Amino acid sequence: MTSDLLALLTTMAGVRTVVVGDAILDGYVTGDPVGLGREAPAPVVAVTGARDQCGGAANVAANLTSLGGQTRLLAVVGADPAGQRLRRALASAAVGTAHLLTDRTRATVVKTRVLAPRQMLLRMDEGSREPIGPSASAALAARLSEQLPWCDAVIVCDYAYGTFTPEVRAVLAASPRRPLLVVDSRAPAPFRSLRPDVVTPNHAEALDLLGIPAPAHGRGRVRQMMDHAEQVRERSGADLVAITLDRDGAVVVQAGRPSLRTYADGEAGMTIGAGDTFTAALTMALATGADPGTAAELASSAADIAVRKPGTAHCTAEELRRRLSGTGKLLNDGALPRWLTDVPHRAQRIVFTNGCFDILHGGHVSLLSRAKALGGLLVVGVNSDASVRRLKGPARPVIPLSERMRVLAALGCVDLVVPFETDSPTELITRLRPDHYVKGSDYTRRTLPEAPLVERLGGTVELLSTVDDLSTSKIIRDIHALPNADRQRAGQDQKGA
Numbered sequence: 457m458t459s460d461l462l463a464l465l466t467t468m469a470g471v472r473t474v475v476v477g478d479a480i481l482d483g484y485v486t487g488d489p490v491g492l493g494r495e496a497p498a499p500v501v502a503v504t505g506a507r508d509q510c511g512g513a514a515n516v517a518a519n520l521t522s523l524g525g526q527t528r529l530l531a532v533v534g535a536d537p538a539g540q541r542l543r544r545a546l547a548s549a550a551v552g553t554a555h556l557l558t559d560r561t562r563a564t565v566v567k568t569r570v571l572a573p574r575q576m577l578l579r580m581d582e583g584s585r586e587p588i589g590p591s592a593s594a595a596l597a598a599r600l601s602e603q604l605p606w607c608d609a610v611i612v613c614d615y616a617y618g619t620f621t622p623e624v625r626a627v628l629a630a631s632p633r634r635p636l637l638v639v640d641s642r643a644p645a646p647f648r649s650l651r652p653d654v655v656t657p658n659h660a661e662a663l664d665l666l667g668i669p670a671p672a673h674g675r676g677r678v679r680q681m682m683d684h685a686e687q688v689r690e691r692s693g694a695d696l697v698a699i700t701l702d703r704d705g706a707v708v709v710q711a712g713r714p715s716l717r718t719y720a721d722g723e724a725g726m727t728i729g730a731g732d733t734f735t736a737a738l739t740m741a742l743a744t745g746a747d748p749g750t751a752a753e754l755a756s757s758a759a760d761i762a763v764r765k766p767g768t769a770h771c772t773a774e775e776l777r778r779r780l781s782g783t784g785k786l787l788n789d790g791a792l793p794r795w796l797t798d799v800p801h802r803a804q805r806i807v808f809t810n811g812c813f814d815i816l817h818g819g820h821v822s823l824l825s826r827a828k829a830l831g832g833l834l835v836v837g838v839n840s841d842a843s844v845r846r847l848k849g850p851a852r853p854v855i856p857l858s859e860r861m862r863v864l865a866a867l868g869c870v871d872l873v874v875p876f877e878t879d880s881p882t883e884l885i886t887r888l889r890p891d892h893y894v895k896g897s898d899y900t901r902r903t904l905p906e907a908p909l910v911e912r913l914g915g916t917v918e919l920l921s922t923v924d925d926l927s928t929s930k931i932i933r934d935i936h937a938l939p940n941a942d943r944q945r946a947g948q949d950q951k952g953a
Contacts, residue, residue, distance in 0.1 A: 461754050461780045465773060468740040469524040474603045476596070476624070477613030477640075479531035479556070480512030480583075481542040482728070482768040483568040486800045501572045505800045508545045509768040511567060513613035515729050516640070518549035519736035519770040520611075523758070528607070530599055532557045532592050532619060534584070538564035549770065555599060559592040565617050569728075569767075573800065587618040597623045604631050609743040611735060612652075614641035625650065638739045639694070640731070648693035654742065655694040656735045662688050662699050678704050682717065685709035696748055698738060698755070700731045702763070708752045716749055718756040733762040733771050754780075764833075765795040766802050785865040787874040788858075792887055796835075796872075799889045805832030808890035810881040812839045813860050814853040815931055819896075819922055821867065826920050827894040828869035835872045835888060836864055837881045846879055882909055889913045896922040 487501035510518045517529040529551055533539040535558050542564055543553050565583030569576050588596065596619070604610065610628070614620050628637065628650050639652040644665055647655070659677050663670055665688055671680050681688075681699045685707050689697040699707045705719040737758035741751035757779055758771040778784040787793075796802070807830050813820055828834045838861055844853040853860070861873045876884050885893065885906055893910040897919045901907045907917045 460750055461757070462777065464741055464744065464746050464750060464754055465777055465780065467744045467746075469773070470526060471520075471524075471609065471740045471743045472526045472528075472607045473520050473609045473611060473736075473739060473743070474528050474530060474600070474607040474635075475513050475517045475520065475611045475613060476530040476600055476619070477513035477516075477611075478565060478615040478617040478619050479510075479514040479517075479529065479533055479542060479546075480615065480617075481538050481545065481564060481566045482509045482511035482515070483507075483541075483566055484509065484571060484767050485568060486571045486573060489572045499572065499577055501570060501577065507767070508541050510542070510545050510549050510551070510770075511729070511768050512565070512615050512617075512732075513611075514542060514546055514549075514551065515732040515768050515770065516611055516613050516736050517551045518546070519733045519758075519762070520740065521550050522770045522772045523737060523740055523776065524773040525736075525740050527551060528555050528603055529553070530555050530557075530596060530603065532559050532562065532588050532596060534558070534562045534564040535560040536564055538566045538583070555603070557592060557595050557599070559588060561589055562592075565615075574802070574804070583617065585617055587621050593621040593623045597621075597627045600624065600627045601631070604635065605633060607635050609636040609638060609739050610634075611739055612637070612639045612641060612647065614639070614643070614647075616642045620646075636739065636743050638735065638742075639692075640735045644692045644694075648691070650693070652692070652694045654696045654698065654738070655688075655692040656698045656700060656731065656738065657688065657692070658700045658702070658731055665691050677701060678707065678717065681707040682715050685715040696742075698734070698752055700734050700759075702730050705756050706734065706752055708748055710748050713748075716752070718752045728763075729768040729770075730759045730763045732768075734759040737771070737776075764804070766798060769795065785870060785873055786861055787872060788861070790875050790877075792874065792884075796833075797887050797889075805830075805891040806888060807832055807834045807892045807894060808837065808881075808885065808888055809834070809894040810837035810839070810876070810884070812844045812848065812853060813864055814844060814848070814855055816860070816863050817931060823894070823896055823920055823922065824864075824867060825869045827892075827918070828871075830892045830894070830918065832891065833871040834869060835874065835890070836870055837884050838864065838873060838875050839879075840875050840877045843877060843879055880905060882906060885909055885913070890915050892916055892918050894918045894920060896920060898922055 484507050486505045487503040490500050490502050493500050517527045520527040546553050562584040568580045570578040637652045638654040639647045640656045644655045696710045709715040734755045738755035741754050761771040761775050762769045807827050841857050864873045
């Protein structure tokens with residue numbers, strides 16, 4: 457399956473997709489909680505930063521582009537400061553804005569989230585919700601008609617902000633050469649007459665389509681969707697339905713085939729935009745002729761990468777390639793990705809530890825497992841071969857760096873492995889600014905040189921108990937002692953004979 461997914465990812469490069477729908481500006485305000493206000497029992501946040509990201513149809517377009525596709529975004533935005541901010545966010549994501557239409561009568565849709573620091577406290581929505589006016593509708597319909605012959609796929613992104621007027625829908629219905637049509641809508645039912653190839657509702661949207669309540673227990677939603685997936689497909693009018701369930705993966709059903717499920721790996725933070733990433737990757741894969749099950753597996757992997765990043769993020773082709781090839785945990789060049797070092801906007805807490813890890817043993821595994829239990833992502837720094845020689849002597853390491861990193865990455869508790877050339881990981885700590893720095897209890901805060909730096913950067917030092925009588929040095933001494941022990945036993949046997 458892995459080789460199939462890697463081959464599919466290569467085939468997807470250059471897929472041409474038109475995204476038409478509601479382009480949204482996702483704004484994030486981050487800060488530190490400082491208590492409750494005197495005016496009302498509401499949390500007070502001391503603002504430390506703000507940023508803009510692509511949302512809605514704009515985020516789908518950003519994901520398509522980052523996965524290597526050719527993308528054209530068709531949307532209507534206002535002639536306001538928010539519209540300019542959205543254009544800048546699109547430019548940062550390498551998405552062209554040549555096909556954006558400006559309507560001076562509308563306000564650009566903005567969703568601003570307040571985070572302190574990883575918990576979302578508030579979301580404020582603004583922007584026009586009424587249908588776009590006749591002039592904008594005609595212009596968008598004409599632009600869409602022009603682009604259909606160019607593309608391999610069309611993604612409809614309907615967030616109920618008025619883009620899909622009867623005139624726009626009519627273009628999709630009447631096109632003599634309609635490419636693959638994927639509908640991602642808050643309300644899929646109105647698109648049933650278009651007979652879409654694919655619809656991608658989330659759990660809440662699927663429930664609305666079915667007219668049934670959510671299960672009493674959150675864990676029951678997978679079973680619920682497996683049982684009702686065929687009904688969702690029939691009511692949406694689509695040939696293929698992929699019901700996205702964020703942390704629980706997705707349920708996929710195609711006409712004449714049994715339902716199947718994909719799984720989300722790892723521990724996600726906020727799942728904002730996960731459905732956008734899934735839809736983008738699924739569309740590109742299906743546009744190449746991929747089997748729906750294979751396409752859904754690839755899309756789930758892409759979405760899992762995106763939700764590990766802060767805010768409304770996207771997945772790149774290189775990240776997905778590393779993930780699928782089994783090297784997704786390895787940062788071989790020592791470079792830390794921006795989403796990991798952007799401390800104010802990180803979605804998860806970071807636990808960091810480091811060592812030589814020459815001949816991995818039970819003590820290492822125990823320490824790493826308990827480090828992971830502190831919560832968040834576990835990042836492991838590994839001394840280079842030259843560094844190990846300086847610290848341990850010319851005969852070390854026994855295992856070269858590439859193999860030491862690969863074995864560490866195979867542990868389920870480890871999220872990222874990064875090498876460092878120096879004898880101390882101070883540079884890594886400075887860039888990473890971990891929430892927790894973990895070492896064994898054979899250290900003390902006084903003998904641990906990195907402790908003051910970690911605490912100065914706002915982190916805590918955790919000294920976890922070590923497994924008695926277990927160390928790489930002792931294992932090596934025991935191995936060297938084996939020939940002497942064997943000779944002694946052989947001598948005793950000869951005497952006995």
